[in-house]
Amino acid sequence: MESIVKGLHHITLVTGNYVVNNRFYTEVLGLRRVKLSVNQDDIYHRHLFYANFDKPTGSAITFFEWPELPRGYPGYGSPHHLAYRVGSPEALAKWFHFLREGNIAARGPYVYGGLASIYLRDPDGVLLELTTPYPDADIGYLKELFTQTSTPTAISQDMRLTAFDHASPIISDPKLTSRFLEKFLDIVKVDDAGGVLRVLNMDGDVYLRCIVDPVNVDGYVARGSVHHIALCVESEEMQRLVMRRLNSVGWRNSGIVDRFWFKSLYFRDPDGNLFELATEGPGYDVDEPRETLGSRLVLPPWLEPLRQQIEKKLAERDAGNAAEWPTVFEEPPEPPEPLAQ
Ligand SMILES: [Fe+2]
Numbered sequence: 501m502e503s504i505v506k507g508l509h510h511i512t513l514v515t516g517n518y519v520v521n522n523r524f525y526t527e528v529l530g531l532r533r534v535k536l537s538v539n540q541d542d543i544y545h546r547h548l549f550y551a552n553f554d555k556p557t558g559s560a561i562t563f564f565e566w567p568e569l570p571r572g573y574p575g576y577g578s579p580h581h582l583a584y585r586v587g588s589p590e591a592l593a594k595w596f597h598f599l600r601e602g603n604i605a606a607r608g609p610y611v612y613g614g615l616a617s618i619y620l621r622d623p624d625g626v627l628l629e630l631t632t633p634y635p636d637a638d639i640g641y642l643k644e645l646f647t648q649t650s651t652p653t654a655i656s657q658d659m660r661l662t663a664f665d666h667a668s669p670i671i672s673d674p675k676l677t678s679r680f681l682e683k684f685l686d687i688v689k690v691d692d693a694g695g696v697l698r699v700l701n702m703d704g705d706v707y708l709r710c711i712v713d714p715v716n717v718d719g720y721v722a723r724g725s726v727h728h729i730a731l732c733v734e735s736e737e738m739q740r741l742v743m744r745r746l747n748s749v750g751w752r753n754s755g756i757v758d759r760f761w762f763k764s765l766y767f768r769d770p771d772g773n774l775f776e777l778a779t780e781g782p783g784y785d786v787d788e789p790r791e792t793l794g795s796r797l798v799l800p801p802w803l804e805p806l807r808q809q810i811e812k813k814l815a816e817r818d819a820g821n822a823a824e825w826p827t828v829f830e831e832p833p834e835p836p837e838p839l840a841q
């Protein structure tokens with residue numbers, strides 16, 4: 501069977517202030533802003549994209565700026581957290597100290613499912629995990645490594661966030677989710693690892709770790725929440741195939757939407773989590789030079805006639821939305837994943 505989904509494409513969240521958000525993802529986490537635009541479904545609000553510059557697909561975290569919204573919370577339809585991968589346990593230890601030095605409440609290390617992880621929250625309260633493969637599962641060694649690692653003064657090359665590791669929506673029934681993924685997306689590589697439904701791509705990489713919680717409630721997608729999880733589709737043909745399958749049973753979906761940098765199809769899973777199926781290309785450099793990617797407000801061609809109006813409204817809102825760097829970063833909770841002892 502040919503694969504439809506290659507893995508994660510991007511993950512989109514909600515921030516209350518783009519200046520603070522920009523500072524956190526570029527200066528603290530060391531990602532590069534690759535696009536500054538507006539939300540194409542709500543054109544007077546910003547849409548920011550940060551990524552590993554060399555490989556944006558699978559590393560792009562994007563934010564709608566909606567200062568009007570209150571804080572959201574996780575539940576069905578509002579995913580729990582997302583994880584970036586780092587290169588080694590040593591890099592993870594450096595991150596832990598680097599973040600703590602910046603007054604960001606990093607928590608860890610934890611070991612589960614072949615991974616070693618730390619957790620933190622961004623200025624809007626988004627729960628982030630940094631993780632690295634750790635098949636040994638030796639928590640004692642890891643703690644020792646953390647103790648012996650000194651605080652780096654800057655993000656070293658080995659600390660770079662190269663790609664997402666996984667996203668974690670909350671689901672009520674692993675059987676129902678598995679059936680849904682198989683029926684519409686041909687995803688058969690799924691396993692139920694006791695409380696976590698792992699979804700794997702053809703290379704055997706886990707890209708979704710769905711938290712199984714039959715007694716949760718509907719979440720609220722607002723500031724500090726994951727808005728949607730975009731999966732990378734193999735081809736436009738496959739994207740149309742999925743749309744036809746959804747349509748054939750009357751499963752609500754957006755139809756194919758041209759986002760200019762890629763094409764998208766949106767639909768919800770049985771628990772209401774919003775997924776997007778996005779094509780790999782044409783890419784973020786289709787409308788601005790690679791060297792200056794993300795440095796100015798770019799609009800897709802159909803919004804260019806409204807540029808003046810859009811810039812005016814953004815400036816008006818900015819005037820009432822002063823940037824405030826948190827004096828205290830919120831503590832992350834205990835990890836949801838079943839931990840190795
Ligand atoms: Fe996780």
Ligand SMILES: [Fe+2]
Nearest residue numbers: 512728730776
């Ligand atoms: Fe998206």
